[in-house]
Amino acid sequence: xxxxxxxxxxxxxxxxxxxxxxxxxxxxxxxxxxxxxxxxxxxxxxxxxxxxxxxxxxxxxxxxxxxxxxxxxxxxxxxxxxxxxxxxxxxxxxxxxxxxxxxxxxxxxxxxxxxxxxxxxxxxxxxxxxxxxxxxxxxxxxxxxxxxxxxxxxxxxxxxxxxxxxxxxxxxxxxxxxxxxxxxxxxxxxxxxxxxxxxxxxxxxxxxxxxxxxxxxxxxxxxxxxxxxxxxxxxxxxxxxxxxxxxxxxxxxxxxxxxxxxxxxxxxxxxxxxxxxxxxxxxxxxxxxxxxxxxxxxxxxxxxxxxxxxxxxxxxxxxxxxxxxxxxxxxxxxxxxxxxxxxxxxxxxxxxxxxxxxxxxxxxxxxxxxxxxxxxxxxxxxxxxxxxxxxxxxxxxxxxxxxxxxxx
Numbered sequence: 449x450x451x452x453x454x455x456x457x458x459x460x461x462x463x464x465x466x467x468x469x470x471x472x473x474x475x476x477x478x479x480x481x482x483x484x485x486x487x488x489x490x491x492x493x494x495x496x497x498x499x500x501x502x503x504x505x506x507x508x509x510x511x512x513x514x515x516x517x518x519x520x521x522x523x524x525x526x527x528x529x530x531x532x533x534x535x536x537x538x539x540x541x542x543x544x545x546x547x548x549x550x551x552x553x554x555x556x557x558x559x560x561x562x563x564x565x566x567x568x569x570x571x572x573x574x575x576x577x578x579x580x581x582x583x584x585x586x587x588x589x590x591x592x593x594x595x596x597x598x599x600x601x602x603x604x605x606x607x608x609x610x611x612x613x614x615x616x617x618x619x620x621x622x623x624x625x626x627x628x629x630x631x632x633x634x635x636x637x638x639x640x641x642x643x644x645x646x647x648x649x650x651x652x653x654x655x656x657x658x659x660x661x662x663x664x665x666x667x668x669x670x671x672x673x674x675x676x677x678x679x680x681x682x683x684x685x686x687x688x689x690x691x692x693x694x695x696x697x698x699x700x701x702x703x704x705x706x707x708x709x710x711x712x713x714x715x716x717x718x719x720x721x722x723x724x725x726x727x728x729x730x731x732x733x734x735x736x737x738x739x740x741x742x743x744x745x746x747x748x749x750x751x752x753x754x755x756x757x758x759x760x761x762x763x764x765x766x767x768x769x770x771x772x773x774x775x776x777x778x779x780x781x782x783x784x785x786x787x788x789x790x791x792x793x794x795x796x797x798x799x800x801x802x803x804x805x806x807x808x809x810x811x812x813x814x815x816x817x818x819x820x821x822x823x824x825x826x827x828x829x830x831x832x833x834x835x836x837x838x839x840x841x842x843x844x845x846x847x848x849x850x851x852x853x854x855x856x
Contacts, residue, residue: 451643451646456701464824466618468714472778473825480502481500481505481527482504482505482528482531482532482533483501483533484501485501485533486525486533488539488540489540490511490538490540490541491511491512491515492509493508493509494507494508494509494510502527504526504527504716505525505526505527506524506525507525507526509525509526509540510523515540516541516542516563517539517678518539518541519541519564521537522537522541525848531588541564541566542567542569544565544569544592544595544597545565545620545685545777546565547559547565548594548597548600550573550604551576552575552604552606553573553574553579553587553603554574554576555571555572555573556571556573556574556720557638559571565591566591567591567595568590568591569590569591570588571588572587573587573588573589573600573603573604574587574606575587575602577655578607578612578628578657579604579605579606579628579652579654580604580605580607581603582602582604582605584599584601585601585603587603587604587605600697602801604632606627606628606629607627607652608627608628608650608657609630609658609659611626611648612626612632612648612659613835615634615649615665616640616665616666617636617638617640617666617668618636618666619634619637620632620634620663621633621635622807623823628650628651628657629649629650629651630649630650631647631648632647632650632727632766633646633647634647634648634664635739636666637763638691638715639669639690639691639701639708639715640666640667640691641666641667641668641669641718642666643664643665643666644662644664644785645661645681646664648660648662648663667842668689668690669718669719669720670690670713670720671689671690671691671693671713671714671720671721672687672720673683673689674695674711674722674726674831675722675725675726676758677727678726678729679699679700680698680700680705680729681697681698682696682697683695683696683697684696689713690713690777691713691714691720692713693709693713694710694712694713695712695755696710697709697726697727699729701728701830702731703729703731703765704727704729704731704732704760704778705727705728705729705732705754706728706732706754707724707727707728708724708727709727711723711810720760727783729751730754730778731751732754732778733776733780734753734756734776734781735750735752735779735782736750736752736781737758739760739761739762739787739788739789740788740789741763741765741789741791742761742762742787743761743762743763743769744757744759744760746759752776752801753776754776754777754778755775756775756785757773757776758773758774759772759773760772760773760774762789763789765791765792766790766791767789767790767792768787768788768845769787769788769790770785770786770787770788771784771785772787772789774786774787818826
């Protein structure tokens with residue numbers, strides 16, 4: 449090969465190549481990129497991991513916690529053809545939270561959709577339905593320097609329901625008051641049933657505060673007709689039997705009334721009910737009781753009918769075993785059973801043996817006057833004692849010859 453075919457590669461010093469490099473550099477500069485987005489007070493850019501920012505790239509910022517975007521201000525910047533970011537002014541600021549919800553008032557419409565409340569902001573409220581304005585208190589709140597809302601006074605008061613009407617045959621219990629939200633309770637007198645709701649609430653309805661549901665009524669509780677009985681009749685029949693009404697039963701001649709003579713209308717589970725079952729009319733006859741060695745003290749004579757009573761006593765020398773009083777029961781038997789009279793068992797007296805003595809000197813029993821020197825009459829007890837002593841302590845007779853010896 450000839451030397452001419454082996455040309456050296458162009459160098460940077462070649463005029464044409466240098467122009468090409470300058471052109472490429474210019475084009476690169478014309479279509480370059482911006483640096484990292486600038487810092488904005490109280491906000492951070494949302495880069496999502498992007499590190500390259502070509503021309504026309506848009507970066508959006510987000511306010512830090514505790515700050516809110518100012519209405520009407522931009523939160524984004526753009527990489528310009530000059531490879532510089534567009535200007536972005538501070539757009540995040542501290543703000544109070546959304547104004548509090550109040551039980552008695554709501555935010556006026558112009559504040560209800562706002563979310564930016566810088567220090568010094570003032571919001572106004574209006575009373576909720578069922579409340580009325582208290583003109584002596586301000587109906588507004590202010591965002592304070594510590595970024596909290598001022599305390600809300602109760603500038604709207606509850607409206608009052610009408611005074612509840614009296615409940616016939618019952619009464620109304622007002623626990624607290626009759627203002628909006630309060631509750632009243634109804635109860636009926638004994639013998640009456642509540643027809644309707646047991647309580648009413650004061651609510652807002654049709655631009656007014658009213659009681660709902662409306663007051664109930666108290667209706668009278670009645671018993672069914674009293675049951676009839678066989679061989680008897682009812683006294684005191686009525687067209688209807690309300691609470692407390694009573695009827696009395698009687699039996700035909702020579703028949704006994706078993707059970708309650710009178711029954712009355714009572715209430716159980718809000719229903720009328722008679723106080724007890726009706727009585728029965730029965731021919732009750734108890735036998736004539738015989739108690740050997742005893743006798744009847746009561747004046748009753750046979751035939752003995754229901755609830756007739758007898759009293760017994762025993763003859764002398766006999767003792768009563770059982771109840772002295774018995775009554776004729778509905779089963780034709782005496783209650784409790786007929787008593788008995790049993791004989792009294794006697795104990796034989798003990799005998800006192802005589803004592804005998806020998807060679808005992810004769811002693812004379814002292815005269816009665818010496819025993820009772822005051823001549824007071826002796827009692828029965830003393831007399832018995834003396835008799836016992838006389839039988840238990842016999843005297844010993846002394847022969848005459850011994851008496852003479854003793855005299856000498």
